Amino acid sequence: MYLSIAEPQAPPKEDKSTQQQPPPPEKIPVDGVDVLQISEHTTLFRGVCSSRFKFEVEYGLKRGTTDNCYVIKEGKDLILIDVPDQAFTDDFLSALEKKIAVKDISYLVITHLSPKRTPSLIKVLESIGSSRQQPLKVYLSNPAMQLTRSVLGKDEHAHLLSQVDLRAAKPGGDLHVGKDLLTLIPTPTPRWPDLLCVHSPSQRLLFTSKLFAAHVSPKTVGAKGQNPFDQGGWDTYGEDWRYYFDCMLGNVARQALGALERLEAEVQPVQEASSSGQQAGANILGAIKGAIKAAQSAVESGQTAAFGKAAVGVSSLATSMQVTALAPLHGPVVASSMAEILRKYREWARAQVDAATKCMATVFYASAYGNTAALAQAISRGITKAGVAVEAINLETEPSEVVTDIIKRTQGFAIGAPTLGGHMPTPVASALGAILREETARELPCGVFGSFGWSGEAVDELETRLRNAGLPLVFDPVKVKFKPSAKDMQIAEESGTDLAQAMLKKQRKKKQQSSSSARASSASGAEQAVGRVLGSLCVVTARDGDAQSAMLASWISQASFEPPGLSVAVKKDRAVETLLSGRGLPFTVNVVAQGKEKTLMKQLSKPFQPGEDRFKGLDIEVSESNGCVILPDTVAYLECKVVDRLEAGDHWVVYGTVESGEVRDESGVSSVHHRKTGTHY
Structure with a gap:
């Protein structure tokens, strides 16, 4: 959840001489906002940045990004889906005002909200104003609602709270707008506990938020003209989809399974075909769900052969929705490549299960504003580079039972925390206790990391307790003040690789693998x-x-x-x-x-x-x-x-x-x- 941890923490009031101000937010050069039609009644407002947008590991290809918001016009109603990152706020509002009257927006659906998107939310609400007869209906997940209440509860924004009717999206919840019936599906993952997907049967669109996304700008792939779709198909965007999957979903297969199952369970099939006759997306979600579920089952049972058999028949495991396009928060709207995405997701899921049956690491973390989470992603990426499977656990959203269960079957771990009041947050402390109570954990290779604002005692405390318990720390603590730089992310990624290599080395010793000279002679x-x-x-x-x-x-x-x-x-x-x-x-x-x-x-x-x-x-x-x-x-x-x-x-x-x-x-x-x-x- 976003509110239970303050990261970076406030400076100590009693010692003003030590107070420092966090660095000002970096000015990201953006290319503006494109306004593109993706269906008869749906408009894409696409913020474009052709340079590296942030230093998080998922932007590592340096191909820029797009930040996508959508407006659906249903009769007299206007539905705005999402608000952009603050880097696009002004351009987005300018483009929105030229296309529609912002004050006439009937509904706002937020599929993902972070502190860097709240400035856009505030400006949208200010643009709508207080002249409406009824408060603006805002649909969002529970975690996003908590963040919204926190932001709008501040004195300078308190007047906006009375202008909105916040409604939590629940499993099975629908939004009736004219003749359309939007289905709202909470699909949380450890990195994004607030994630929400939206299905519009009348538009044949599935708004997938962070799922099926990619960080790539149309300019960096040499796209000619303004095309919102995946023009050029897999040859153009395949590497970007793959990299994003590896960084953001490959390390959370168990939780991704839950998100995809919710999508499948709560969206009913569209009976008639679309006007264009496209039905390529009919089984994509069910197939992905089936592949990951088969992977998880094979991991738990230790039967790698079971996965191959399950993957062959995965398309028949469930019937999902009929859609003509997937509309993510980043990257192109996916239309022509849906069948290929389906096939590739099977391959990637198979690779994950194969790796997990051999060796698996776990990355535990808590993070409020994304800095420690960014380090967790980089460490996870370093682990997977070495051929070791990884599962990322957001301790803010997972119960202690999950920690107890996974520490029994992992071969190594890293644990990260911000610093709160000179100590680690309660969820991290509870997780650490669960780890230290497990006898088998005492031999696991491990490491600690965290971002801090003023002191960083949490990382030191994690290191001390693990060392005192006799656990082998593989890499030096990764401590970052405020936002990680490129160098910090490099250190975190290399630390993850070191952890994976230590785990593999331990396995090789157990198997008493022959020396390299013996291998050469027997080659x-x-x-x-x-x-x-x-x-x-x-x-x-x-x-x-x-x-x-x-x-x-x-x-x-x-x-x-x-x-x-x-x-x-x-x-x-x-x-x-x-x-x-x-x-x-x-x-x-x-x-x-x-x-x-x-x-x-x-x-x-x-x-x-x-x-x-x-x-x-x-x-x-x-x-x-x-x-x-x-x-x-x-x-x-x-x-x-x-x-x-x-x-x-x-x-x-x-x-x-x-x-x-x-x-x-x-x-x-x-x-x-x-x-x-x-x-x-």
Whole structure:
């Protein structure tokens, strides 16, 4: 819930000398608001930002975003669905006033509300004014209602509270508007306990809020003209949908199952086909629900084969709604790609269950204003990169029984909290107690994290209690003052990867896995043959703002003549992978000179703490053109930018074009990395 924790906390009143003000909100450059028709009576108001909108992990592709609100006209009634992030408030109101008379809005439905959206809510209510005969009916979930009452209860906004009739959306609840019957479906997840979906049978639309969303701007995909839909289909938007799923839903499969079940249970099928004859979305929600349910069942029973059988017949598990488009809060309105989304969701669910049967981590957290939650998402992302399944538990919304249950079946965990009055919040303290009471938890690899405003004692307290109980902390506490930066998010993600790798290492010890030399000698002929494919030894360096990293690489090859391009294979759990995940991101390939590789190999092969400087002690240069590190003792270097990437098993193959380069040693020879087997580096 949003109200039970204050994050960041208020400064101590008795010591004014220590009081500090939080940094002012960053000014995000936005492109404005597009007004687009998506059905006969439904208009999309699409706020567009083509640059990186925020530093949360889900924006990691740096493809911008859209912030979508919708207006349905039903007879004389106008229904506004959602208000935008505060970055779009003024542009949104200006666009709204040009299209409709804001004071004539009949209903407001809020599918998701956060503190960064409340300024828009306030301005919308002020624009509607007090001249109405009846208060504006506002439909929203219980958590969103609590936040709304808190904001409008302040003295400067108290007059607005009398202008609204707040109505909590309940399972099975409907909103009758003219001839339409909007179905309101609460679909909470740990990150979004207030989530609400809306189904309009007459418009054949399902407003899915954060579900089926993507952070991508039409400008970053080269869209021509103003098209609200997924023009270009999976080839254009598939990577964005996948990345968003991995970051926001892949770590909450159990709770996502509940949300999808509510969608299916509460929305009745539309009997007649749409005017265009499209029925592609008829079974999408039921199929996703079935896939995740099968995944959960297989995890709990330990039968991986059960999932494959269940997935084959998943489309027949339930009948859902007939829709022509899914209208999310971010990204394109999904129409042409619904069948593909269905198929891909099955694949992603299968990947999650396969990973969960082998190893699973849990990330416990509480967060009021999103800062600690953002760290939790980054840590979760780092865990999944290493091939370990993860489940995120929002301690504000889950009972203690859930903590007791999941700690018995997890192989590692991280726990995060803001600081409240010099201590951790009650839900976190209760969860910590439940963890420490479980004997098997004493051997689990773990870590702590949290955002704070003034002191950060909660993170210190978490660390102390876990250490005193003898639990092995894998990474240093991740403590962030106010909002995480790019560097903070990098540290959090690398911490998650370290946790996952410690869990896998523990499993390998239990299985008494053979040494790498033994594996090489017993490798198959094909594996030994693969190892004979040679590549130059290189160091790839990359940067994103104040975050930078590097890796040794020998799986690099020229990939094109015109433009000159390279392919670089990057293991998914590498720290540098995140800095190579978005199109247009810069990187430099340093080709190591033969006979001079020992220093670089010694420097870059050792274990690093999350966020540790990979180049400490080296005589480095920093490129003026792309900001990436150029290393000494190299034959040559090439400055590149990411153009695309392809998923290849446990690696990503990144394709980049060469922007510039230089040969630094005309007589030098490139170092070559020789292997005896293709099963490891």
